Each structure stands twice: as structure tokens, then as C-alpha cells.
Amino acid sequence: xxxxxxxxxxxxxxxxxxxxxxxxxxxxxxxxxxxxxxxxxxxxxxxxxxxxxxxxxxxxxxxxxxxxxxxxxxxxxxxxxxxxxxxxxxxxxxxxxxxxxxxxxxxxxxxxxxxxxxxxxxxxxxxxxxxxxxxxxxxxxxxxxxxxxxxxxxxxxxxxxxxxxxxxxxxxxxxxxxxxxxxxxxxxxxxxxxxxxxxxxxxxxxxxxxxxxxxxxxxxxxxxxxxxxxxxxxxxxxxxxxxxxxxxxxxxxxxxxxxxxxxxxxxxxxxxxxxxxxxxxxxxxxxxxxxxxxxxxxxxxxxxxxxxxxxxxxxxxxxxxxxxxxxxxxxxxxxxxxxxxxxxxxxxx
Amino acid sequence: xxxxxxxxxxxxxxxxxxxxxxxxxxxxxxxxxxxxxxxxxxxxxxxxxxxxxxxxxxxxxxxxxxxxxxxxxxxxxxxxxxxxxxxxxxxxxxxxxxxxxxxxxxxxxxxxxxxxxxxxxxxxxxxxxxxxxxxxxxxxxxxxxxxxxxxxxxxxxxxxxxxxxxxxxxxxxxxxxxxxxxxxxxxxxxxxxxxxxxxxxxxxxxxxxxxxxxxxxxxxxxxxxxxxxxxxxxxxxxxxxxxxxxxxxxxxxxxxxxxxxxxxxxxxxxxxxxxxxxxxxxxxxxxxxxxxxxxxxxxxxxxxxxxxxxxxxxxxxxxxxxxxxxxxxxxxxxxxxxxxxxxxxxxxxxxxxxxxxxxxxxxxxxxxxxxxxxxxxxxxxxxxxxxxxxxxxxxxxxxxxxxxxxxxxxxxxxxxxxxxxxxxxxxxxxxxxxxxxxxxxxxxxxxxxxxxxxxxxxxxxxxxxxxxxxxxxxxxxxxxxxxxxxxxxxxxxxxxxxxxxxxxxxxxxxxxxxxxxxxxxxxxxxxxxxxxxxxxxxxxxxxxxxxxxxxxxxxxxxxxxxx
Numbered sequence: 001x002x003x004x005x006x007x008x009x010x011x012x013x014x015x016x017x018x019x020x021x022x023x024x025x026x027x028x029x030x031x032x033x034x035x036x037x038x039x040x041x042x043x044x045x046x047x048x049x050x051x052x053x054x055x056x057x058x059x060x061x062x063x064x065x066x067x068x069x070x071x072x073x074x075x076x077x078x079x080x081x082x083x084x085x086x087x088x089x090x091x092x093x094x095x096x097x098x099x100x101x102x103x104x105x106x107x108x109x110x111x112x113x114x115x116x117x118x119x120x121x122x123x124x125x126x127x128x129x130x131x132x133x134x135x136x137x138x139x140x141x142x143x144x145x146x147x148x149x150x151x152x153x154x155x156x157x158x159x160x161x162x163x164x165x166x167x168x169x170x171x172x173x174x175x176x177x178x179x180x181x182x183x184x185x186x187x188x189x190x191x192x193x194x195x196x197x198x199x200x201x202x203x204x205x206x207x208x209x210x211x212x213x214x215x216x217x218x219x220x221x222x223x224x225x226x227x228x229x230x231x232x233x234x235x236x237x238x239x240x241x242x243x244x245x246x247x248x249x250x251x252x253x254x255x256x257x258x259x260x261x262x263x264x265x266x267x268x269x270x271x272x273x274x275x276x277x278x279x280x281x282x283x284x285x286x287x288x289x290x291x292x293x294x295x296x297x298x299x300x301x302x303x304x305x306x307x308x309x310x311x312x313x314x315x316x317x318x319x320x321x322x323x324x325x326x327x328x329x330x331x332x333x334x335x336x337x338x339x340x341x342x343x344x345x346x347x348x349x
Numbered sequence: 350x351x352x353x354x355x356x357x358x359x360x361x362x363x364x365x366x367x368x369x370x371x372x373x374x375x376x377x378x379x380x381x382x383x384x385x386x387x388x389x390x391x392x393x394x395x396x397x398x399x400x401x402x403x404x405x406x407x408x409x410x411x412x413x414x415x416x417x418x419x420x421x422x423x424x425x426x427x428x429x430x431x432x433x434x435x436x437x438x439x440x441x442x443x444x445x446x447x448x449x450x451x452x453x454x455x456x457x458x459x460x461x462x463x464x465x466x467x468x469x470x471x472x473x474x475x476x477x478x479x480x481x482x483x484x485x486x487x488x489x490x491x492x493x494x495x496x497x498x499x500x501x502x503x504x505x506x507x508x509x510x511x512x513x514x515x516x517x518x519x520x521x522x523x524x525x526x527x528x529x530x531x532x533x534x535x536x537x538x539x540x541x542x543x544x545x546x547x548x549x550x551x552x553x554x555x556x557x558x559x560x561x562x563x564x565x566x567x568x569x570x571x572x573x574x575x576x577x578x579x580x581x582x583x584x585x586x587x588x589x590x591x592x593x594x595x596x597x598x599x600x601x602x603x604x605x606x607x608x609x610x611x612x613x614x615x616x617x618x619x620x621x622x623x624x625x626x627x628x629x630x631x632x633x634x635x636x637x638x639x640x641x642x643x644x645x646x647x648x649x650x651x652x653x654x655x656x657x658x659x660x661x662x663x664x665x666x667x668x669x670x671x672x673x674x675x676x677x678x679x680x681x682x683x684x685x686x687x688x689x690x691x692x693x694x695x696x697x698x699x700x701x702x703x704x705x706x707x708x709x710x711x712x713x714x715x716x717x718x719x720x721x722x723x724x725x726x727x728x729x730x731x732x733x734x735x736x737x738x739x740x741x742x743x744x745x746x747x748x749x750x751x752x753x754x755x756x757x758x759x760x761x762x763x764x765x766x767x768x769x770x771x772x773x774x775x776x777x778x779x780x781x782x783x784x785x786x787x788x789x790x791x792x793x794x795x796x797x798x799x800x801x802x803x804x805x806x807x808x809x810x811x812x813x814x815x816x817x818x819x820x821x822x823x824x825x826x827x828x829x830x831x832x833x834x835x836x837x838x839x840x841x842x843x844x845x846x847x848x849x850x851x852x853x854x855x856x857x858x859x860x861x862x863x864x865x866x867x868x869x870x871x872x873x874x875x876x877x878x879x880x881x882x883x884x885x886x887x888x889x890x891x892x893x894x895x896x897x898x899x900x901x902x903x904x905x906x907x908x909x910x911x912x
Binding site for chain 2 (some may be wrong): 001036037039040047049050053061064065069075076079080090095096100103107115127182191192193197199201205215219220228232324325326
């Protein structure tokens with residue numbers, strides 16, 4: 001009997017697959033034209049478990065809707081007044097305890113089933129202990145950008161999180177420790193996992209176990225101020241080789257190129273260095289993103305625009321062009337200084 | 350027929366009456382100084398309808414900004430101010446006032462009383478609410494002026510700390526938000542006390558507690574809930590103001606305060622608040638559905654018990670707004686269960702409405718159209734609510750457009766539909782004239798279609814990962830077409846609401862005479878003239894059952910035999 005029920009559920013789950021196929025746009029790979037972060041196209045363990053649970057819940061709630069809305073449609077059609085002359089009063093019925101009891105017990109049973117299923121998954125996801133092979137990343141939310149620190153690897157990445165591909169035999173999940181430097185933010189990459197908030201004065205955690213390579217988009221999901229909408233987020237799931245190469249590059253100090261010394265001089269003598277760090281220079285500010293490997297990133301200003309030299313120059317000249325209200329001030333540099341500092345930053349691979 | 354200037358008899362009287370300045374002042378004075386529950390009820394309703402239009406205009410601006418990716422209709426800052434003001438207006442200035450509009454006007458009439466228990470407290474409560482709303486809207490022209498939307502609050506309607514603290518919100522935006530809501534909150538408390546006192550102390554002869562019309566019962570429950578829940582909100586807002594002005598550190602995370610405490614305070618108000626708003630909508634539906642089905646309400650005691658049950662359970666579910674904030678797994682599981690429990694009394698209510706219609710002869714006049722649509726929409730809203738109560742799925746859906754679609758299904762699909770239904774139903778009693786059925790049908794169908802175009806479609810961008818409160822979105826996310834459809838639906842709703850406004854005004858002057866009892870209804874308010882005279886009843890009525898007028902109309906088969 002139970003097996004029959006389960007088969008029934010899995011069958012209806014399959015029909016949901018079909019129904020939601022149109023929602024499940026395949027994520028395009030890096031910089032592809034379309035990348036929809038659909039929760040119905042999961043590529044990582046917690047997101048996938050949630051997806052399966054959601055199909056189960058959709059099946060139950062869908063069945064409830066069909067039954068009750070069907071009854072209502074029947075009532076509207078069957079018991080409508082037929083013509084203005086039909087004015088005799090219908091039989092008055094005041095209630096029935098048996099009927100009331102019946103339609104109280106059924107919702108109670110549904111609640112029991114849904115609660116037990118849900119509780120099991122809450123504990124399975126939230127209390128999953130990290131395996132020894134897990135990668136640790138500390139995420140710090142800022143108005144309006146993301147800081148990713150890899151404590152064991154000594155890396156300070158920004159806005160674009162790189163994680164290794166995992167697999168079911170030898171999982172290498174990534175465990176995120178979530179902090180905030182100012183207000184509440186929320187880390188949400190729908191295809192990888194549900195969201196978790198980043199609170200100041202508080203430590204939260206979540207994990208992902210990505211099973212497909214690719215670039216997954218997400219963004220801050222808790223209103224955090226004027227540019228909340230442009231606090232975008234990218235997670236790159238790399239093959240182990242790609243990831244190792246990325247780590248190796250990130251661990252290098254900043255490129256030092258004598259041909260752009262003038263730009264470096266501008267950076268170190270203007271107030272740029274108060275907020276930004278470039279490893280191996282006098283700039284050790286912590287308020288803004290680390291720029292040591294600026295050019296290894298695909299986007300600028302937390303995904304507000306592509307990382308091109310023109311965009312970078314305009315961003316330094318007038319940040320409001322891309323992100324009105326961002327905390328980076330317009331530096332009032334002259335054209336020559338702008339060219340120099342842009343040329344310098346463009347060498348920071 | 351020379352060019353005579355001869356005074357023609359009758360021409361003096363036929364000339365339109367001119368209002369002198371003294372007349373206008375006297376008329377104005379009668380409204381400003383009134384303590385009559387009917388006039389105050391009308392003032393509450395006009396206030397709610399006015400701010401419904403204002404909040405609706407803000408929503409339209411928001412939808413135009415989101416109609417395409419990367420629009421520049423309004424600046425990010427103005428967008429943030431508008432959606433904050435939209436939410437605050439709709440919840441506190443529309444939601445919290447319509448309930449007292451209906452309650453004030455109808456409860457004394459329904460229980461056979463001459464006025465509310467405390468008429469002067471009643472007037473005080475209204476004017477507190479009134480000036481609280483003005484204070485909130487003064488922020489638009491305070492500091493910086495209209496361009497750039499002044500100092501209007503920009504921290505969402507739940508104003509999460511520490512974004513509201515001085516470090517992140519210099520200026521006065523959060524102050525306007527907190528102060529004006531403290532002031533309207535006092536109004537709410539006064540009005541709630543009044544509703545409860547009136548229902549229990551002012552009943553006419555024969556009107557026992559278990560004979561109270563369901564509208565009265567449910568409003569008593571909602572008022573009791575409001576009394577409990579306004580308190581933590583006011584406390585939190587005072588703590589916020591202490592933080593901002595007296596150097597307190599309740600929510601100041603940079604000095605060791607807690608962001609999570611604010612969330613707890615806000616939602617222990619915020620979730621029961623949803624039921625404070627929706628219960629009076631149930632109250633309207635519970636009056637309209639029986640009358641237009643021509644049957645007594647099915648399971649009256651169960652409906653009362655379910656209302657009390659909803660109120661009780663709703664006090665223990667607040668943290669389901671905080672599944673992503675980092676509670677323990679046991680905490681999350683507890684709030685999953687308590688949230689799901691709300692589904693039981695609400696499903697009992699839906700079944701009872703269905704059973705009331707079952708076997709009736711349903712007349713689909715405009716009030717019934719709105720209430721029938723309400724039942725379907727409330728069912729759907731309840732089912733998406735079940736989805737959101739599944740904590741792991743909530744980790745995905747929380748703060749996405751799915752949530753926005755869900756709660757607009759309650760706030761518009763249930764509450765606003767019932768408000769419209771209630772206005773179509775009682776407008777004849779209030780003004781003595783029927784609202785135009787023809788305009789009413791246009792209003793209903795356009796609003797119904799617009800509602801579904803907007804809010805059915807709005808679920809999908811949430812499932813596709815679109816978070817709420819963003820002023821624009823990336824072009825390559827696949828959300829563009831959906832948002833355009835949603836915005837178009839919003840415009841259809843706006844047209845419907847304008848038809849409604851026209852209907853209200855036109856019918857006031859030209860509507861069909863209503864008479865005492867146009868719907869052939871059963872509660873006491875239909876036994877007095879329309880509009881009711883001062884002090885309502887010439888002689889104290891006597892209630893013989895839950896449906897006193899049914900007993901009068903059907904002496905051969907009275908209700909009291911079955912109670």
C-alpha cells in the first residue's frame with residue numbers, strides 16, 4: 001500500500017517535471033546570452049533536495065486546489081439563481097457536526113504528512129556535518145558587494161566566488177561562513193542552494209555541493225540600501241584543474257609592471273588606497289574590494305557591468321553612471337590621471 | 350412675450366441653492382467634531398479609499414519602472430522610497446482603517462445599539478490615525494522636497510535594523526516612519542478597545558453573544574488581536590528612536606546591538622497583523638455570502654471558533670518570516686508546524702462558506718461576485734502559504750517575487766475584494782442609493798482580470814530567482830516578458846479602480862433609491878431607514894435569533910427554533 005502511494009507520488013512528480021520544463025531554462029555558460037537562476041533547474045545538492053520536496057508539495061497542494069475549486073465551480077453553476085422569478089427561499093440548513101469533523105480531520109492529516117517530510121529535510125540540510133574534504137569560504141556582505149575569503153588558501157576574492165566541482169563518490173562541498181560588515185544581506189544563488197542571511201554581529205552558515213560546472217548567477221536577497229538591486233553575485237563551479245589554476249593565480253602578489261608606474265603612483269597618492277588593498281603595495285584599505293587580481297574577474301562593481309577598460313575608466317570617473325548611490329566616490333581625477341590609473345589597474349591579472 | 354423681467358412664480362425656489370460660507374463651515378464643523386459612529390465610519394472609509402488610490406499610484410510607478418530591464422523611469426532612491434511607502438500605506442493607512450470603517454458603521458447597527466460604547470474615544474482614535482497618516486506623507490515634502498521624494502522612508506515596510514540606524518540612514522526617513530506609525534498605532538488601540546467594549550456591553554435585548562452577527566464576532570477577534578500586536582511594534586519603534594536620538598544600542602550592531610531582535614519584534618507584530626487585516630475581510634464575506642445564497646451561514650459556532658483559533662495560532666507563527674535568518678533547525682521545525690496549523694481553521698472557514706452556498710439560490714449581484722472571487726483567491730493564497738511554510742522551500746522562495754505574489758493574493762485577492770464587495774453591499778444603507786450594477790460589473794470583471802494577470806504571473810519570476818525590492822534587473826535573466834505582463838495587469842486594475850471611484854460619486858447623486866432593505870437581508874441594520882437616522886433606531890430592537898429579520902419575514906419558520 002505504502003509502496004503504491006510512493007509510486008503514485010513519484011509519478012505525479014514526473015508530471016510536474018513536464019509542467020515546469022518551460023521554467024527550467026538551462027543555465028548558459030559564462031557570459032552566455034541567457035542565464036535564468038531558476039529554482040527548478042538545480043545543479044547542487046541542497047537545491048536539488050529542495051526541488052524534489054517542492055514537487056511533492058506542489059502535487060499535494062495542486063490536488064487540494066483541484067478538489068476545492070472544483071466543488072466551488074460546481075456550486076456556482078448548480079446552485080445559481082435561475083431567472084429573476086425564482087424567488088422562493090431554499091431549504092435552510094444550519095450546520096452539521098459530522099461534516100465539520102470530517103473536513104477538520106482531513107487537513108490535520110495533510111499537515112502531519114507535510115510537517116514530517118519538511119522536518120526531516122530541515123535537519124538533513126541544516127545540520128549536515130562538513131566532510132574533511134570540504135572547502136571553507138568566509139563570505140562578508142558589504143553595501144553593495146561581496147567579499148570571499150578562503151582562510152586555508154590565503155585568498156581574498158570579490159563578487160565572483162570560485163568553487164571546485166563536487167561529485168557524489170568523493171564529495172568536495174563548499175561550506176560558507178556568512179558575516180556582514182554593515183547591514184543584513186542575503187546570499188542567494190537559486191540553482192545551488194536556498195538563501196541564508198548575512199547578519200552583522202552574527203555568524204551564519206550554509207553549504208553547496210555543486211555537481212555541474214558552469215557559472216551560476218544570484219544576488220543579494222535582503223534589501224540592504226540604495227543599490228541592493230546591483231549587489232549581484234556569481235559562482236563559478238570549476239573543474240578541479242581549473243580551480244587549482246585559479247587558486248594558484250590568486251595566491252600570487254599583484255603584478256608589478258614598471259610601464260604603469262605612473263598609474264600606481266596615482267593610486268597610492270590619492271585616497272584610492274584608503275579603501276582598497278593591492279597586495280605588495282602601500283594600499284591596504286579594507287573598506288572596498290581587494291583589487292590585487294582585479295583583471296581576473298569578469299565583472300565590475302558587483303556585476304553592475306562587464307570588466308572592460310572603458311567601463312573601468314568610467315567607473316573611476318563617475319561611479320553613478322553604473323551604480324547610482326554606490327559608496328565608491330567620484331575621485332575627481334583629471335583625464336591623464338584617469339588614463340594612468342586605469343592602465344595600472346588593467347595590469348592586475 | 351416681450352422681454353419681460355417679470356418674476357416668474359417658482360423661479361426663486363428653482364434656482365440652485367447657494368452654499369454660503371457659514372453653511373460650508375457648519376457642514377465641515379459637523380464632520381470634524383462628530384462623535385457619531387456612522388459619520389466616523391464614513392470618515393474611516395473615505396480615508397482608506399483615498400490612501401488606496403495613493404498607494405495604488407505608487408504601485409503603478411513601481412510597475413512602470415519594472416516593465417523592462419534597466420529602465421530609468423525613476424531613480425533607485427525614489428524607487429526604494431516608493432515601495433516602502435506603498436507597503437506602509439497599504440498596511441497601516443488602508444488595511445488598518447478599512448476594518449474600523451466597517452466596524453464603526455456596522456457594529457452598533459447590527460447589535461441594535463444607538464452608538465459605540467465610547468463615542469469620544471472613537472473620534473479621538475480616528476483623528477490620531479488621520480494625523481499619523483498626514484505625518485507619514487509629510488515626509489514627501491519635508492527635506493529635499495518632492496523632487497527626489499523628500500525624506501520619505503526608504504527601508505522597506507519592515508524597516509530591518511541596522512539599516513534604520515543612524516550610521517546607515519542619516520536624515521529623518523526612519524523617524525517619520527516610526528513616529529507616524531506610533532501615532533496611528535494609538536488610534537488603532539483606541540478603536541480596538543471601542544469595538545470590543547461595544548460588542549460586549551451595548552447589545553440590544555435578545556442579542557446574546559452567540560447570536561451576534563459573524564461580522565461583529567470576527568471584528569471583536571481582530572480587535573483583540575490588534576490590541577496584542579500593536580504593542581510590540583510600538584515598543585520596537587520607541588527603542589529604535591532611543592537608538593537614533595539617545596545613544597541606545599538595542600539594534601545598533603556596531604555597538605553590540607542585535608539585528609535579529611528587531612526582526613523578532615517586528616514579526617511578532619507583523620504576522621498577527623496579517624490576520625488583523627484579513628479577519629474583517631472574512632467578516633464581510635460571512636455576511637454577504639449567506640444573504641446572496643439565500644441560506645443561513647453553515648456552522649455558525651464553528652465559524653466563531655475558527656476565527657478565535659486563527660487569532661490564537663497566528664500569535665505563534667511569526668518566525669516563519671525568518672527561516673533564512675539563521676535560527677536553529679529545531680526552531681525552524683517548530684515554526685513550520687505552527688504555520689501549517691493555521692491551515693486547519695482557515696480551511697474550515699472555506700468549507701463552511703462553500704457549504705453555505707451549497708443548496709442555495711445564489712444571486713450574483715456585484716457584492717456576491719466579489720465575495721465568490723474572494724473564496725477562490727483565498728484558497729490559492731492559502732495553498733501558496735503552505736508552500737512557503739515548507740522551510741527548505743522557503744529558503745528558496747523567501748524574499749522573492751513568489752512571496753510578493755503570495756501576500757498580494759491575500760491583501761488584494763482576499764482583503765481588497767472583500768472591501769469592494771462590502772462597499773457594494775452596504776453603500777445603499779450608508780447613502781440611501783444603490784451603486785450602479787452596470788458599472789459594478791465592469792469594475793468587477795476588469796479588476797478580476799487585472800488581478801489575475803498581475804498576481805498569477807508574478808509567482809513565476811520568483812520561481813526564476815527574481816528577488817523583491819530591486820529597482821531594476823539584468824536583461825539576460827529571462828524576467829523581462831513576465832514583468833511586462835505583470836505591469837500591464839496593474840494598469841488594468843488601475844482602470845477598474847477608477848471605474849469604482851466614478852461609480853461611488855455618480856451613484857451618490859444619480860443612483861437608484863435603495864429603500865430600507867434592498868438585498869432582502871436578515872441583520873438589524875436593514876430594519877432602519879437608509880441612511881439611518883441619528884441614533885439609529887426609533888425604538889430599541891429585540892433580537893429573536895441570529896437573523897432577526899428572517900424571523901420577521903418568515904413567522905411560520907423562524908430561526909430561533911433551530912438555535
